[in-house]
Amino acid sequence: MEALYNLVAGLGIALTPFNILVLVAGLFVGTIVGVLPGLGGANGVAILIPVTFSMPPTSAIILLAAIYWGALFGGVITSVLFNIPGEPWSVATCFDGYPMAKKGQACEALTTAFCSHFFGAVVATLILTFAAPIVAEFTLMFGPPETFAVMMLTFSALVALGGKSPVKSVVSTLLGFIMAAVGIDIVTGRLRLTYGTMELMGGFHFIVAVIGLFGIGEVFLTVEEGLKMEGVTPRMAVRTVFSTMAQLPRFWRTYLRGALIGCWMGIKPGGATPASFMSYGFAKQFAKNPEEFGKGTMEGVVAPEVAAHAAGVSAMLPMITLGIPGSPTAAVMLGGLMIWGLQPGPMLFKEHPDFVWGLIGSIWVANAVGVLLVLCFVPFFAGILRAPFGILMPSIVFVCAIGAYAVNNRMIDIWYMILFGFVGYAFKKLDYPIAPMVLALVLGDMAESAMRQSLVMSQGSPLIFFTRPIAGVINGLALLFFFWPTIKALRGRARGRGRGEPTQPGTDPARLVSPPPPGPVPEPTGRDEAGELTEAGAGTRPAGARPGGGDRP
Numbered sequence: 001m002e003a004l005y006n007l008v009a010g011l012g013i014a015l016t017p018f019n020i021l022v023l024v025a026g027l028f029v030g031t032i033v034g035v036l037p038g039l040g041g042a043n044g045v046a047i048l049i050p051v052t053f054s055m056p057p058t059s060a061i062i063l064l065a066a067i068y069w070g071a072l073f074g075g076v077i078t079s080v081l082f083n084i085p086g087e088p089w090s091v092a093t094c095f096d097g098y099p100m101a102k103k104g105q106a107c108e109a110l111t112t113a114f115c116s117h118f119f120g121a122v123v124a125t126l127i128l129t130f131a132a133p134i135v136a137e138f139t140l141m142f143g144p145p146e147t148f149a150v151m152m153l154t155f156s157a158l159v160a161l162g163g164k165s166p167v168k169s170v171v172s173t174l175l176g177f178i179m180a181a182v183g184i185d186i187v188t189g190r191l192r193l194t195y196g197t198m199e200l201m202g203g204f205h206f207i208v209a210v211i212g213l214f215g216i217g218e219v220f221l222t223v224e225e226g227l228k229m230e231g232v233t234p235r236m237a238v239r240t241v242f243s244t245m246a247q248l249p250r251f252w253r254t255y256l257r258g259a260l261i262g263c264w265m266g267i268k269p270g271g272a273t274p275a276s277f278m279s280y281g282f283a284k285q286f287a288k289n290p291e292e293f294g295k296g297t298m299e300g301v302v303a304p305e306v307a308a309h310a311a312g313v314s315a316m317l318p319m320i321t322l323g324i325p326g327s328p329t330a331a332v333m334l335g336g337l338m339i340w341g342l343q344p345g346p347m348l349f350k351e352h353p354d355f356v357w358g359l360i361g362s363i364w365v366a367n368a369v370g371v372l373l374v375l376c377f378v379p380f381f382a383g384i385l386r387a388p389f390g391i392l393m394p395s396i397v398f399v400c401a402i403g404a405y406a407v408n409n410r411m412i413d414i415w416y417m418i419l420f421g422f423v424g425y426a427f428k429k430l431d432y433p434i435a436p437m438v439l440a441l442v443l444g445d446m447a448e449s450a451m452r453q454s455l456v457m458s459q460g461s462p463l464i465f466f467t468r469p470i471a472g473v474i475n476g477l478a479l480l481f482f483f484w485p486t487i488k489a490l491r492g493r494a495r496g497r498g499r500g501e502p503t504q505p506g507t508d509p510a511r512l513v514s515p516p517p518p519g520p521v522p523e524p525t526g527r528d529e530a531g532e533l534t535e536a537g538a539g540t541r542p543a544g545a546r547p548g549g550g551d552r553p
Contacts, residue, residue: 010360066366216400267315276304401417
């Protein structure tokens, strides 16, 4: 009952005139951010953080969260109408959304996607509403060793469950920690990794890094590949919208499965991108007619969209209760909390209940308003992409530069932004995950502070991380996650030997002499987010779909 009382109070805060205005503005801007390839939710939130400096913290977090929800909605529009994922988590939507639009069912595809977003958000917000206070009460027992253990579990989970090469995830994380260490030592006050350069004394601000990695890096890649802004003109009819809604309950299994997958991937943390691909794969596996996937089936739109939005909302749970972001966009919001003078973690519920419950209440309001907003303004948002490419990309770069400069009003931050843009471009070309680097850059100081405080408590003994019960369990899980890829590989090799199968390629003589099968070699039909061949694409690879990018785990 206490949670319901607090939720009603939070809705009262979210429904004040100023917060409603901020929320609608955030949804509108966020949808444009989602529509434009090269911006992305994390980058859009980072650019607008300087705007919030003069706002109350509750209104500021409502604005940033609304931008994120809007970006989730906006990515769908370009995927369905242009076959161009505005966001990485919208790649899977292209597989069936665009074929539906090509068949004249653009209204049906968009309605299905937006309603799926709403359902995923409702399930995740219910979990957030009732689970967050319980988790917060539990984490009040945490000291520095437990805090450090939770952070190590976060990075280990990205290594084990990130969907890419574990070595690449480790490299990305280490680079993030190195960049977080640049500047002044938080304990001794000495300079680190500055090499006698005054500009490096302040370190790298995470907002500048995010704008460069996600924004400028994506612009470089987009200019290299080139995007053809040719798509389907939507015709939104009220009768079609309601008739489509009437058909959606028959996919209730896909809705529940996708919502649970999304919530899990948002909390663990993972992010919306792997959640959408995982949900699409499960939906195809359990479908009665899996051969229809990739040809324009409504279930193929439901699955990724409900999971993506559920993951986006549930990523707020570890952020406000543990101080651990569940996605790169949540990591940027976490940095915003620090800038506003708020310490993320369980004490937020005790010291700033209006902030926490105002945020939760705004999520309920934002997703209801967001569905109506995008349904009414789909033609407007789609028309943005019809602007000439030579105007679109420079405008994005200009907005990114303004956001980077506004952080500290220093020209050096513009150069840092460009530098991080090249780093992001190289990471995407080499298929390295960017999310571990961003999380390490945001959490590096906190992790270092928690580790040093723990060692001071134990007089320098690292056993404190394993002798305390809660810290020992969490660190044990962290070690299991970190070494899980190695354990999995060894188990697979042992099973292969047990069946008498060769463990090294090329050792089977039959493979060396077997002739190739007759007939032409089929071309791959698509690629999943990790770059592996998959049948989900069912045709050409969606324009703008790349391994890696935006809000990836």
